[in-house]
Amino acid sequence: MKRREFIKTIMIGSLAFFLIKPAKSKDIFVYVVDSKKCIGCGSCVKACRAENHVPERKYRTWVERYVVTSNGELENIFVESPNGGEFGFGDLDVDENEILRAYFVPKLCMHCDKPPCVKVCPVNATWITEEGVVLIDKSHCIGCKYCIQACPYGARYFNHHEKVVDKCTWCYHRIMRGMRPACVTVCPTGARMFGKLQDEHIQKTLRERNIRILKPELNTRPKVFYENVGWEVW
Amino acid sequence: MTTTVVEGFVYPNHEVFWGVLIVIYPYFVSIITGMVTVYAIAEFWRKELKDIEKLVVISSLPFVLSALLPLLLDLGQPQRAFEIYLTPNFSSVMAVFGIVYLTELFTLLGEMWFLFRVDIVRMAQTESNKLLRLLYRILTLGVYDISEKAIKLDKKIIKILTGIELIAAWCLSYVSFLFGVVKSNPWWNTTILPVSFVFGGLAAGGAMVLLLYLAFTRAYGIERKPNIISTVANYAFYFMLAAFALETINTILYAYKEDIAWAVIKLASTELAVPLAIQVIGSLEALLFLKYVCYRCNLGKIDTPFIAIASVTILVVVFAMRWNMVIGAQLIDYSLRGFVSYTPPLWGREGLIAALGVLVAPFIMLPVVAYIFPPYERKLRAGL
Known part of the structure; x- marks a missing residue:
């Protein structure tokens, strides 16, 4: 091989290495939450903790309660998530006549298509799989917590025992065996799909007009979709 | 518990993840940028600063070496830190920082070697202490040529290295991008932040040079030159003014626009009353003192207490700026509905004592570096 040809081959090879990314699988996973069906029982949070050994006071998934009230003025928004909603929610201390709307919203990692957490990880310890799931290699994570700072949804937490970052994996170990994530399996009302x-x-759900994603202005392209939530949810 | 919910709703996983150590890290980086810039100014533009060239170079080294300490202490798995070089993610600002850091370190070491080469060769031949003589012999790297031609070449190489180092130091200051690119945090997500960060850093570096100049001239019994102090103080003044103006513009813009994050930023600011007051009052005081120092120096008079107070104030103000930037932004929850408070623990790897140790580290290293590479003639020191 002549020198010129050799250099050409090397250059093309290098370009191919850096520019060509593996094609994304068409079978990407998505998650849909129907807020209307959620009763805030906390079964999902408990199941997630048991399935994934989530440390206490840390959450791979949690449930928020939104109460929007008005006493003749503009809307007041009250949000809470005591213990991540794991043990349910107490009675509301609000005049029922003032409540405009009240509902529960389960939250979890959005497994974004453009995940800011993956972009900032300095050592490639977190990545997006062909199925669209964002995972963390805990044996590679250096614990810099940069990804936690970058996640706009508060989905990542620092595991103080293992000294690494952790988050929801949509129960990757289950879904790759054809099962559903633990939170979806235990939901008594089918609020999580x-x-x-x-x-x-x-497909049927995504064709609905009231489907939305959280914080669309950040262009993270989440793969968790929400049905029947108000403008106050972000 | 270092993080406590103060008001409103916060996501259940929210904590102040980066504590006092990550305040020190950009603080050191700021000082390095400022000191290297002063050195470059001396090398390329202001010949009156030639006297402090060696001082600035040897003083930069302990700060560059110490800049890694807070990062390593903050990492959950510090033993895996080298992975930044083995499996880097080039889209991560932090990974690129690793490369820029090494560039800065090696150009600084190279610059030191060329700047002190003649001294090293002389010491290798004349030093009476056997151990030191061996050390200097090793440091010569086998090059004993100190002819005029060789020294001329050294000077050329120093100029090239200074250019690279200046770029690297300014790129190091791009550590502010590390925060600026976090689009989910409204406090960090501003275009002004990286620019004001650089100017704050330049002012802090100038202040550190002034303080070290006072300390070293006293230790070595060297007469202080008003034009050196005046030039550095003048630069520090304008850099400080720019940093202060940019920070103020940023706040005014936020307050005027009143977007969704402003309500919670306003509330969280109550948690930062002290550092914010230090930042504002200290900036004004430092600016006033620096101008007075320049005025006095131009008359040929040196007011040491005023120089010291102005320099220390700038260093404290820039620390407060970094505190507000790193801690302040993390007090706000990404739900933009509540905020937390942060009290650093006293003990532990991320505690105040460890942070104090990191802050002091460059000043422990500095006498050792200055002993091996004396910035001024040894005979003067011996005469003291």
């Missing part, structure tokens, strides 16, 4: 983008029940 999980499946592949092409699945019929997912």
Whole structure:
């Protein structure tokens, strides 16, 4: 091989290495939450803790309660999530006539298509799989916590025992065996839906007009979709 | 517990993840940028600062070496820190920082070697202490040529290295991008932040040079030159003014625009009353004192207490700026509905005592570096 050809091959090879990324699988997973169906029982939070050994006071998923009231003035918004909603919610101390709307919103990692957490990890310890799941290699994480700072949804936490960052994986160990995530499995009302983008029940839901994502202005392209939530949820 | 919810709703995983150590890290980086810039000014533009060239270079080294300490202490898995070089993610500002840091360290070491090469060769031949003589012999790297031609070449190489080092130091200051790129945090997500950070750093570096100049001239019994103090103080004044103006503009813009984050930023600011007061009052005081110092120096008079107070004030103000930037922004929850308070623990790896140790580290290293690479003639020191 001549020198010129050799250099050309090396350059093309290097370009290919840096520019060509593996094609994304068409079978990406998505998650849909129907807020209307959530009763705030906290079963999902408990199941997640048991399934994934989540440390106390840390949450891979949690439930928020939104109460919007008005006594003749503009709306007042009250949000709470005592213990991540794990043990349910207490009675409201609000005049019922003043309540405009009240509902529960389960939260979890959005497994964004453009995840800021993956972009900032200095050592490539977190990445997005072909199925669209954002994972962390805990044996590689250096514990700099930069990804926690970058996540706009507060989905990541620092595991003070293992000294690394952790978060929801949509129960990757289960979904890759054809099962559903623990939180979806235990939800008594079917408020949490999980499946592949092409699945019929997912397609049916995504065709609804009131479907939305959280913090769209940040252009993170979440793969968790919400049905029946008000403007006050972000 | 270092993080406590003060008001409103916060996401259940929210904590102040980066504590006092990560305040020190950009603080050291700021000082390095400022000191290297003063050195470059001396090398390229202001010949009257030639006298402090060696002083600035040897003083930069302990800060560059210490800049890694707070990072390593803050990491959950510090033993894996080298992974930044083995499996870097080039889209991460932090990974690129690792590369810029090494560039800065090696150019600084190279610059030191060329700047002190003649001294090293002489010491290797004349030093009476056997151990030191061996050390200097090793430091010569086998090069004993101190002919005029060789020294001329050294000077050329120093100029090139200074250029690279200046770029690296300013890139180091891009550590502010590390915060600026976090689009989810409204406090960090501003275009002004990286610019005001650099100017604050330049002022802090100038102040540190002034303080070290006072200390070293006293220790070595060297007469202080008013034009050196005046030039550095003048630079520090304008850099400080720019930093203060940019920070103020940023706050006014936020307050005027009143976007969704402003309500919670306003409330969280109550938690930062002391550092914010230090930042504002200290900036004004330092600016006033620096101008007075320049005025006096131009008359040929040196007011040591005023120089010292102005310099220390700038260093405290820039620390307060870094505190507000790092801690202040983390007090706000990403739900933008509540905020937390932060009290650093006294003990532990991320505690106040450890932080104090890190802050003091460069000043412990500095006498050792100055002993091996004396910035002024040894005979003067011996005469004291």
